[in-house]
Amino acid sequence: MAQINTTNNPDTPLEYQSETGRLNIFGFWIFLGAEVALFATLFAAYFALKDGTAGGPLPIDVFDLNNTIIMTLILLISSFTSGLAIHEMRRNNVKSMIVWLVITLIFGLAFLYMEIEEFIHLVNEGANLGTNAYWSSFYLLTGTHGLHVTFGICWIVLIITQVLRRGLTPETAKKVFVSSLYWHFLDFVWIFVFTGVYLLGMVG
Amino acid sequence: MIDFIKENLILNDPLIVGANVSILLTLIAIVFVLTYFKKWKWLWTEWVTTVDHKKIGIMYIISALLMLFRGGVDALLMRAQLTVPNNDFLSPQHYNEIFTTHGTIMILFMAMPFLLGLMNFVVPLQIGARDVAYPYLNNLSFWSFFFGAILFNVSFVFGGSPDAGWTNYAPLAIEGSPGPGINYYLLGLQVSGIGTLLTGINFIVTIIKMRAPGMKLLRMPMFSWTTLITSFIIVFAFPILTVTLALMTFDRLFGTHFFTLTDGGNPMLWSNLFWLWGHPEVYIVVLPAFGIFSEVIATFAKKTLFGYKSMIISLVVISFLSFLVWVHHFFTMGGSAAINNVFSITTMAIAIPTGIKIFNWLGTLYKSRIQFTTAMLWALGFIPTFVIGGVTGVMLGMAAADFQYHNNYFLVAHFHYTLIAGVVFACFAGFVYWYPKMFGHKLDERLGKLSFWFFAIGFNVCFLPQFLLGFAGMPRRVYTYVPEDGWTALNVVSTIGAIGMGIGFLILVYNIHYSIRNAKKETTGDAWNGRTLEWATTTAIPPHYNFADVPEIKGIDAFWQMKQENEEKKKKTITYRPIHMPNNASTPFVMSALFFVAGFGLVFELWWLAVIGGIGIIACLLIRSIRSHKEDEGYYVTVEELKKMEQPFHKEA
Amino acid sequence: MMDSRKSNPFPWMQVVGFLLSVALTFMAVWIGMRAGLPYNTIIILVFVLAFIQAAIQLFMFMHITEGAHGIWQIGKMLSAAFIAIVIVAGSVWVLNSMH
Numbered sequence: 001m002a003q004i005n006t007t008n009n010p011d012t013p014l015e016y017q018s019e020t021g022r023l024n025i026f027g028f029w030i031f032l033g034a035e036v037a038l039f040a041t042l043f044a045a046y047f048a049l050k051d052g053t054a055g056g057p058l059p060i061d062v063f064d065l066n067n068t069i070i071m072t073l074i075l076l077i078s079s080f081t082s083g084l085a086i087h088e089m090r091r092n093n094v095k096s097m098i099v100w101l102v103i104t105l106i107f108g109l110a111f112l113y114m115e116i117e118e119f120i121h122l123v124n125e126g127a128n129l130g131t132n133a134y135w136s137s138f139y140l141l142t143g144t145h146g147l148h149v150t151f152g153i154c155w156i157v158l159i160i161t162q163v164l165r166r167g168l169t170p171e172t173a174k175k176v177f178v179s180s181l182y183w184h185f186l187d188f189v190w191i192f193v194f195t196g197v198y199l200l201g202m203v204g
Numbered sequence: 205m206i207d208f209i210k211e212n213l214i215l216n217d218p219l220i221v222g223a224n225v226s227i228l229l230t231l232i233a234i235v236f237v238l239t240y241f242k243k244w245k246w247l248w249t250e251w252v253t254t255v256d257h258k259k260i261g262i263m264y265i266i267s268a269l270l271m272l273f274r275g276g277v278d279a280l281l282m283r284a285q286l287t288v289p290n291n292d293f294l295s296p297q298h299y300n301e302i303f304t305t306h307g308t309i310m311i312l313f314m315a316m317p318f319l320l321g322l323m324n325f326v327v328p329l330q331i332g333a334r335d336v337a338y339p340y341l342n343n344l345s346f347w348s349f350f351f352g353a354i355l356f357n358v359s360f361v362f363g364g365s366p367d368a369g370w371t372n373y374a375p376l377a378i379e380g381s382p383g384p385g386i387n388y389y390l391l392g393l394q395v396s397g398i399g400t401l402l403t404g405i406n407f408i409v410t411i412i413k414m415r416a417p418g419m420k421l422l423r424m425p426m427f428s429w430t431t432l433i434t435s436f437i438i439v440f441a442f443p444i445l446t447v448t449l450a451l452m453t454f455d456r457l458f459g460t461h462f463f464t465l466t467d468g469g470n471p472m473l474w475s476n477l478f479w480l481w482g483h484p485e486v487y488i489v490v491l492p493a494f495g496i497f498s499e500v501i502a503t504f505a506k507k508t509l510f511g512y513k514s515m516i517i518s519l520v521v522i523s524f525l526s527f528l529v530w531v532h533h534f535f536t537m538g539g540s541a542a543i544n545n546v547f548s549i550t551t552m553a554i555a556i557p558t559g560i561k562i563f564n565w566l567g568t569l570y571k572s573r574i575q576f577t578t579a580m581l582w583a584l585g586f587i588p589t590f591v592i593g594g595v596t597g598v599m600l601g602m603a604a605a606d607f608q609y610h611n612n613y614f615l616v617a618h619f620h621y622t623l624i625a626g627v628v629f630a631c632f633a634g635f636v637y638w639y640p641k642m643f644g645h646k647l648d649e650r651l652g653k654l655s656f657w658f659f660a661i662g663f664n665v666c667f668l669p670q671f672l673l674g675f676a677g678m679p680r681r682v683y684t685y686v687p688e689d690g691w692t693a694l695n696v697v698s699t700i701g702a703i704g705m706g707i708g709f710l711i712l713v714y715n716i717h718y719s720i721r722n723a724k725k726e727t728t729g730d731a732w733n734g735r736t737l738e739w740a741t742t743t744a745i746p747p748h749y750n751f752a753d754v755p756e757i758k759g760i761d762a763f764w765q766m767k768q769e770n771e772e773k774k775k776k777t778i779t780y781r782p783i784h785m786p787n788n789a790s791t792p793f794v795m796s797a798l799f800f801v802a803g804f805g806l807v808f809e810l811w812w813l814a815v816i817g818g819i820g821i822i823a824c825l826l827i828r829s830i831r832s833h834k835e836d837e838g839y840y841v842t843v844e845e846l847k848k849m850e851q852p853f854h855k856e857a
Numbered sequence: 858m859m860d861s862r863k864s865n866p867f868p869w870m871q872v873v874g875f876l877l878s879v880a881l882t883f884m885a886v887w888i889g890m891r892a893g894l895p896y897n898t899i900i901i902l903v904f905v906l907a908f909i910q911a912a913i914q915l916f917m918f919m920h921i922t923e924g925a926h927g928i929w930q931i932g933k934m935l936s937a938a939f940i941a942i943v944i945v946a947g948s949v950w951v952l953n954s955m956h
Contacts, residue, residue, distance in 0.1 A: 016923075020836055022413070022924065022925065023337045023338070023409055023413060024338075026412070026924055026925075026926055026930070027406075027409040029933055029934070030405045030408050030409060030439060030933060031405055032933075032934070032937075033439055033440065033933045033934065033936070034401060034405070034439045034440070034442070034443045035443070036934070036938070036940070036941050037439075037444055037937065037940055037944065038443035038444075038446060039941075040444075040941035040942075040944040040945055041443065041444045041447035041448065041477060041944055043941075043944075043945045044477065044944045044945045044947075044948035044949070045462060045473060045948075047945060047949045048470065048473050048476075048948050048949055048952045049462065049468060049469070049470060049473065052467070052468020052469065052470070053468065054467065054468055055468075065886070065890070069882070073879070076875070076878050076879065076882070077875075079914065079918060080871055080874075082918075083868070083871040083874070083875075083917075083918045084868055084871055086920075129454075129458060129459065129460055130458070130461065130467075131467070132467040132468045133462060133464075133467060133468030133469045134468060136454070136460035136461045136462055136469075139460075140451065140454065140460070155829075158826070158830070162829075162830070166833070171832075171836075172833075180919075181919055184914050184918045184919045185914075185919075187914060188911050188914045188915070191907050191910050191914075192907055192911070194885075194907075195885060195903045195907040196904075196907075199885060199889045199903055200889070200899070200903065202889065203890070203899055412926055413925075413926065436936075440936070440937070440940045444944065470952065472952060472955055473948070473952060476948050476951055477948070480944060480947070480948070527943055528943065530947075531951055537955060539951060539955055540954040543950070543951055
């Protein structure tokens with residue numbers, strides 16, 4: 001498993017140097033394929049139940065487009081800074097890598113804060129989990145995404161502490177890289193949430 | 205607390221009380237035996253925490269056999285109830301519960317683990333890998349399957365079983381079934397589904413990245429190919445199930461409105477999502493079965509599989525089409541003509557690649573010297589029986605005709621012809637075929653053949669009449685009928701067949717006991733004059749590291765070629781190198797047990813228990829992340845050990 | 858195939874990908890809110906833009922082509938996209954034509 005340096009090419013990024021690293025990164029891509037199917041099913045439920053809005057507020061009346069655009073940009077920036085962290089990792093700048101990771105986390109937390117604020121606002125407008133089919137599917141879809149973001153934040157914090165304690169090794173580099181894949185994927189999903197739920201919800 | 209137990213423990217049904225008592229006695233007996241022989245530590249270090257794919261495979265198969273017993277008893281109870289009209293052996297509610305658990309257990313807790321067990325045991329050996337890509341996850345996969353199965357089975361004695369059919373259709377499963385039964389279904393499947401998804405990922409990575417040198421994809425044995433394709437289907441299909449189950453769990457526990465009749469919910473969405481997973485699931489169980497038959501037929505026809513490449517192409521086409529046919533499970537739900545047409549066509553299209561496979565097996569058998577072993581009998585029995593299942597499937601696939609066939613015994617007979625002839629026969633064939641590799645001796649052939657004839661004839665006697673019952677209009681899932689319906693004679697015949705299958709199964713189990721005592725030990729790794737790499741291990745039971753020296757692969761049927769070239773004898777002086785092995789893992793067991801705890805809490809809406817379980821699961825993840833660098837360090841099998849392990853073989857050779 | 862550790866001092870890939878993503882987001886908002894197109898056209902256009910932006914994430918941020926089996930990774934995500942479309946569009950089509 002952890003045979004270090006089975007690939008001796010110095011140009012090989014650290015995270016690809018151990019066999020475990022190569023297996024885990026590839027396996028994580030397969031896992032992301034499963035995540036796509038998972039979110040697709042939530043989207044299917046959302047679109048299939050789109051017209052089940054009786055007894056609650058209409059999305060067009062309670063969504064705030066400016067708010068969601070800001071959320072979208074925040075998550076996009078965090079995806080960008082996560083990419084910069086990997087860029088720095090590959091240049092072996094551990095310090096700036098950690099700085100970018102922390103910035104990523106701050107933006108991630110900001111996104112979560114705004115999402116929770118939005119949920120509170122929606123609940124005050126009378127749109128609960130149990131209001132009707134539309135809002136059930138809305139909360140499950142965005143909530144699952146939000147839960148993923150929460151998990152991602154905890155995970156990256158955990159990984160930063162490991163890098164601080166053990167330094168950048170093929171093993172920790174792999175973890176940073178895999179968590180960055182995960183983080184980018186959250187933005188990947190959000191693109192569709194933004195487009196399918198908020199934007200089309202505002203169109204009508 | 206005591207009130208809670210009193211409320212839910214089922215004591216009013218003599219059948220279930222009997223089962224309660226026997227479960228309790230069995231548990232006491234197991235604890236006693238383990239303690240008396242001081243085997244607790246052995247159980248923990250050798251089995252529970254093992255990451256060895258071979259042991260995990262064996263644990264899967266043992267669990268599957270137990271579940272086959274449970275599901276089989278359910279089936280016999282149903283047959284007993286239906287043998288004569290106006291029978292009151294089972295109450296209607298009990299009958300509902302039994303056909304639900306029978307279906308769910310047979311598909312998810314019998315067929316799946318049996319096949320996953322065989323995959324686990326065989327595939328790494330077949331491709332010359334040291335283990336699977338993620339041994340730690342593999343252990344987690346097994347235990348989450350196991351605890352999911354336990355959670356599902358607990359319903360039987362505590363709180364009441366699910367009763368809405370294995371398809372668990374809304375609204376029956378929401379508004380129509382208030383007790384904890386459906387919750388058991390939802391959470392039991394959820395927990396075991398996690399394991400299946402992880403196994404899928406594990407095998408994709410293992411097969412793509414860990415094949416022996418020289419084993420190109422197009423030199424890979426057919427069972428490994430089917431495992432690869434199946435794993436891809438698993439990875440795309442199981443997340444759909446995860447979400448679908450979660451949505452209904454929310455409907456039942458947290459008042460959402462996905463599948464409800466009120467507030468905009470749509471019960472048909474359940475059917476739609478369920479079958480979006482459910483149809484691929486059919487192929488998840490049947491494709492590895494095809495792989496097993498391919499191996500068995502090639503070995504005992506002593507020929508390379510005919511049409512190897514067309515086999516692979518048809519596999520890929522089947523896996524693609526398997527995602528495009530789900531609506532044929534509810535043609536009569538009221539879809540438009542356009543929808544039913546499209547899905548009729550895709551359904552019938554699947555018959556083409558499947559037909560190609562049938563002809564390939566026949567082509568392999570053609571003009572070969574067939575060796576009629578038990579495993580081969582199962583494979584040969586499969587071909588005609590499965591064709592009946594396939595052809596009736598095409599009949600059902602015609603949307604217009606489906607209005608006649610659907611929801612009656614014609615359908616029941618159809619899917620038993622595909623799933624028993626396809627999957628159960630394959631599990632038995634694979635079990636008998638790879639048994640010497642697992643335990644170092646063969647199963648008795650005479651008893652094996654006897655069990656085959658009992659089971660195969662019993663099967664046809666049981667299910668052929670059900671086609672006719674379907675034509676005669678007997679609906680599926682009714683718990684009784686009246687003499688005027690005219691279904692009595694065929695039902696009697698069907699029950700006789702079911703008894704035959706039961707006897708066949710008992711002989712198979714007895715055969716294990718008999719062979720442990722009487723069979724002679726295998727001396728080489730090659731029990732059947734095999735063709736693929738798993739038979740190339742130096743000892744009958746492969747050592748924990750599988751291969752001391754992974755051979756270079758030069759074509760399909762790698763081991764056959766090596767034997768032709770007498771390579772074994774040339775390779776007397778092997779230079780051993782230390783082999784890196786993974787460590788045992790104890791967190792997955794604990795974590796899966798916590799999944800059980802959390803699941804049980806949710807079933808009874810005991811929120812505190814669910815929260816404790818959830819926190820425990822998070823703690824396990826945390827521990828794993830912090831310790832992974834140490835846990836994954838593994839250890840090395842040294843050259844001295846290797847020499848010692850491999851020596852006996854070289855003396856013999 | 859793999860990025861060298863020394864050869865790229867400035868993260869061009871990330872910066873260009875980021876700017877493109879921002880542009881695509883605002884283009885989608887414009888199409889949805891301001892362009893005054895028919896509803897079905899809007900749906901198609903904004904989803905096309907979403908898929909392009911998703912591809913930017915995969916190729917420019919996530920290094921999908923890297924590793925010894927980049928082609929499998931791309932194949933996996935392409936088939937995932939196919940499955941996702943089947944799940945979403947299929948479900949909507951099937952359920953909307955039930956009567």
